[in-house]
Amino acid sequence: MIVPALVVGTIELLSDTILDPYLPFPWDTVVVTIVVAVIAGTLAALAFRRIDALTTSLEARNAEVEARAETASALHAVTLAIASLSDLDAILQTTVDSARSLLRADLSLLTLAGPDAHVRLRASSGPAEAFDLAGDQEGDDVRRFLIGHGDAAILAAPLRRGATMIGSLVVVAPHQPGPAVPDIETLSSLANQAALAIENDRLATELRSAAIQRERERIAGEIHDGLAQVLGYVNTKSQAVEGLLEAGRLDEARIQMAELAAAARSVYVDVREAIAGLAEPQDDDLDLETQIRDYVGRFAESAKIAAVVERVGAELPPLPAMARAQVFAIVREALTNVRKHAAARRIAVTLERRASAIAVAVVDDGRGFDPDGVDEASGDWPHFGMTAMRRRAAAIGARIDWSSTPGNGCRVDLVVSLAPMDDEPVTGRPARANR
Numbered sequence: 354m355i356v357p358a359l360v361v362g363t364i365e366l367l368s369d370t371i372l373d374p375y376l377p378f379p380w381d382t383v384v385v386t387i388v389v390a391v392i393a394g395t396l397a398a399l400a401f402r403r404i405d406a407l408t409t410s411l412e413a414r415n416a417e418v419e420a421r422a423e424t425a426s427a428l429h430a431v432t433l434a435i436a437s438l439s440d441l442d443a444i445l446q447t448t449v450d451s452a453r454s455l456l457r458a459d460l461s462l463l464t465l466a467g468p469d470a471h472v473r474l475r476a477s478s479g480p481a482e483a484f485d486l487a488g489d490q491e492g493d494d495v496r497r498f499l500i501g502h503g504d505a506a507i508l509a510a511p512l513r514r515g516a517t518m519i520g521s522l523v524v525v526a527p528h529q530p531g532p533a534v535p536d537i538e539t540l541s542s543l544a545n546q547a548a549l550a551i552e553n554d555r556l557a558t559e560l561r562s563a564a565i566q567r568e569r570e571r572i573a574g575e576i577h578d579g580l581a582q583v584l585g586y587v588n589t590k591s592q593a594v595e596g597l598l599e600a601g602r603l604d605e606a607r608i609q610m611a612e613l614a615a616a617a618r619s620v621y622v623d624v625r626e627a628i629a630g631l632a633e634p635q636d637d638d639l640d641l642e643t644q645i646r647d648y649v650g651r652f653a654e655s656a657k658i659a660a661v662v663e664r665v666g667a668e669l670p671p672l673p674a675m676a677r678a679q680v681f682a683i684v685r686e687a688l689t690n691v692r693k694h695a696a697a698r699r700i701a702v703t704l705e706r707r708a709s710a711i712a713v714a715v716v717d718d719g720r721g722f723d724p725d726g727v728d729e730a731s732g733d734w735p736h737f738g739m740t741a742m743r744r745r746a747a748a749i750g751a752r753i754d755w756s757s758t759p760g761n762g763c764r765v766d767l768v769v770s771l772a773p774m775d776d777e778p779v780t781g782r783p784a785r786a787n788r
Contacts, residue, residue: 357392364388417535424539427455432546441554445476448522448547453478455543456536458524460484460502463547464495465512465520474498475520495523502526508536510544514552522547583620587613619693622655641677641711642669642704645684649702656692658700665705670771672711676749680713680769683742683753687715687765690738695719695763707768715765722763724755 368381431451453461460479490497505526512520522544597606646662653660697719705712746753757763
């Protein structure tokens with residue numbers, strides 16, 4: 354707009370001065386009109402050419418945005434489909450099917466490296482006759498899994514676990530002449546999803562294996578601390594009975610046989626409780642107090658002993674899973690010992706929240722015993738449970754003590770520190786037969 358105005362002004366000035374003798378009216382007007390028309394046409398052509406270029410660029414960008422939006426929507430749908438699956442094979446099959454569909458490829462496949470570092474075909478999409486599951490075709494890469502596509506163009510995205518490459522997601526012979534950036538991004542996104550699914554499956558398998566191993570160790574500990582000890586006690590008693598019978602000491606043999614019968618009944622109850630504990634589903638979301646209250650209720654009903662749970666002060670803070678399991682096992686062992694040996698009529702389990710610890714006390718009004726006179730190393734049946742409880746307490750950095758005298762019941766005090774273990778004393782009233 355500025356240039357034509359300047360040109361017109363310049364021509365008018367020249368035609369009225371220097372060119373006035375040579376361009377009389379009306380030639381000066383004709384010349385000005387022609388010059389303005391030429392300049393206007395030239396500038397208009399340049400302007401429209403620029404507008405056309407901008408329009409073409411804008412249309413291309415709009416098409417790219419629409420394609421990306423379409424791809425993002427398809428990826429979202431694939432993500433939702435994968436999230437609804439729990440089986441790894443189904444997830445990987447959905448991944449290769451989606452890669453083949455989104456990238457409009459002829460074939461799609463996913464390979465994984467096994468523990469022996471040997472690469473295997475894990476999932477494929479396309480005609481079955483196009484794949485060699487054994488990987489015996491020519492080629493050093495994924496082409497050895499393809500039949501009749503040795504020269505086909507491929508696009509591959511790595512599957513990674515951290516810095517380690519664990520496999521590849523591959524599409525074969527896309528219709529486009531070459532891979533575009535959106536195609537690479539789409540394939541990479543699908544590969545990342547597949548890698549996450551594979552890693553989640555691996556971690557879940559390891560967690561299941563660890564849980565099975567922990568349960569095996571727990572059962573082994575229960576057998577060692579319970580059944581094995583009692584069977585050893587039974588063996589010793591049976592040998593004593595045999596010797597008494599040979600010596601003709603029938604009355605003493607009868608006493609030993611009665612103790613054997615009591616041991617057999619105790620083992621029967623222990624095994625039944627163990628089976629019930631294995632059959633009962635475990636709820637890791639339950640807090641310690643709820644677990645103890647539930648168990649004490651079942652214990653009181655089966656053992657025919659009055660048992661109550663009391664909480665002193667505020668609610669108990671959450672404990673780590675291992676600490677919660679060990680505290681619960683100690684309470685369970687303490688109650689089992691009461692049932693076996695104390696001849697008690699009443700049991701009280703007290704839970705107390707302290708400044709930096711949780712205190713648990715199990716008090717009974719049974720026959721009691723002398724804790725200083727117990728030889729835990731002997732493995733004698735009535736007292737081997739103390740060793741197991743000490744071991745469990747030590748595993749979580751807790752303290753456990755027994756307060757008892759013959760005829761005056763027993764009190765078991767457990768203090769679980771919520772911070773590094775200090776010298777906080779175990780407080781509480783001494784147990785008495787009639788409280």
